[in-house]
Structure formats: structure tokens, C-alpha cells
Amino acid sequence: MKLIDKKKLENIPLGIEVNEILLPHHAQSIIPFNTSFITIEPGMTTPVDCHLVKEMWLIVAGIGLLTCDKKTSEIKEKDAIYFNSMQEHAVKNTGDSRLEIISIWWKS
Amino acid sequence: MKLIDKKKLENIPLGIEVNEILLPHHAQSIIPFNTSFITIEPGMTTPVDCHLVKEMWLIVAGIGLLTCDKKTSEIKEKDAIYFNSMQEHAVKNTGDSRLEIISIWWKS
Numbered sequence A, B: 001m002k003l004i005d006k007k008k009l010e011n012i013p014l015g016i017e018v019n020e021i022l023l024p025h026h027a028q029s030i031i032p033f034n035t036s037f038i039t040i041e042p043g044m045t046t047p048v049d050c051h052l053v054k055e056m057w058l059i060v061a062g063i064g065l066l067t068c069d070k071k072t073s074e075i076k077e078k079d080a081i082y083f084n085s086m087q088e089h090a091v092k093n094t095g096d097s098r099l100e101i102i103s104i105w106w107k108s
Helices: none
Strands: A006-008 A016-021 A034-040 A054-061 A063-068 A071-076 A080-083 A089-093 A099-106 B006-008 B016-021 B034-040 B054-061 B063-068 B071-076 B080-083 B089-093 B099-106
Touching (some): A034 B054, A054 A071, A054 B054, A063 A080, A089 A099, A099 B054, B063 B080
Antiparallel strands (some): A016 A034, A034 A099, A054 A080, A054 A099, A063 A071, A063 A089, B006 B016, B016 B034, B034 B099, B054 B080, B054 B099, B063 B071, B063 B089
């Protein structure tokens, strides 16, 4: 089943794009998480994010500097990162190509 | 928390690579799904896959021809596809660049 609806989020800073996969109503009880494609242009930093839902990031392309609970670490293609509820996180694209991330989030 | 372990699956045909994120033991009860990075070189087709777990594919780069329950459909970047339990699925990379897919699967 192809999930055809997606929504480009508004009020996102220039140079950052978030496309959320909108699950059709009948799929919401079957698929226990939500997903977004996040694209960050070189040099750009995402706003600090902090929320009750737990989240996982899969880095699909590029490199970046992740700040999580005030600690920083380098991230790169094929890394996976887990954010607990209310854990502050932001990332800067420190490379010269797009930083592309899949975000998966779910209620605990 | 950076999830540092990943496993490149063996016995996968040449031209296809599957890197599974291995969740650390303490994360297995927190993260209700598993994930893999799948890379398919141009012209290659994945073996037909069929399993009890439900699965979602997120297409992160490239184009392909998906066969699911004997029906075919074109897939491309930023598509999302859901496979129910025991639904046969395979994909051919019909483009001239790598087809890159994130697979997420979970028990129903």
C-alpha cells in the first residue's frame, strides 16, 4: 500500500525542509509511529526541538554536529540516534552537501 | 543516545546492501520497531521478501519498480510504502543512480 499523502511543514526556517508522511486514517492503528523526511542545507542549524514523544533519527546523507542535552557529537550517514522524551536536540549541517535525516517518532 | 551498532547482512545478492541497526539491549523495550538501510545498485532487483512482521519503506533516493502481490508500481524519493504481514514484495532499481530505502518493521 503506497502511502501517498505527505505534508511539507510550514514555519520552518529557510534552508530546512520537513516533509511528514500523513498516514491514512485506516493505517493509524496499524503503524505504531510517524515519520518525516528532514533536509538541512549546508551551514544551517535546526531549531532546538523538545517533546514528549520519543524519536529516532536515521542519517541518510551528509554530516552534522548534533547537540543533545548540551553535549555535542558528530553524526554521519548510516548513524542512528535515539531521543528520549523531553531531551533537547538540534543539529547543524557542517558539510558541503545536504544533511538528510529520517525522523521516526512514537508515544511511549 | 547514539545507537552505534549496525550489522551488514550477509547472503544478500551482489549489488544490494542491507545494514541493520542493532538496538542495544536496554533500548529494545523502548523502541517498538527495527530499522535497516537498504541500498540497491542500478538494474538490480531485490529477492522477493515475505514475512510475518509488518514493514514500512521510506524511499530516500532514486527510483524503482515495486512488485507487491504481483502488482507493479513506480516508486521514487520521499514515497512511503506499507507492507502487511505476508505480503510479497520486491523492487527493481530502474534508475541510473542508487536506490536507497529505509526499512522499518515491527510485530503486529
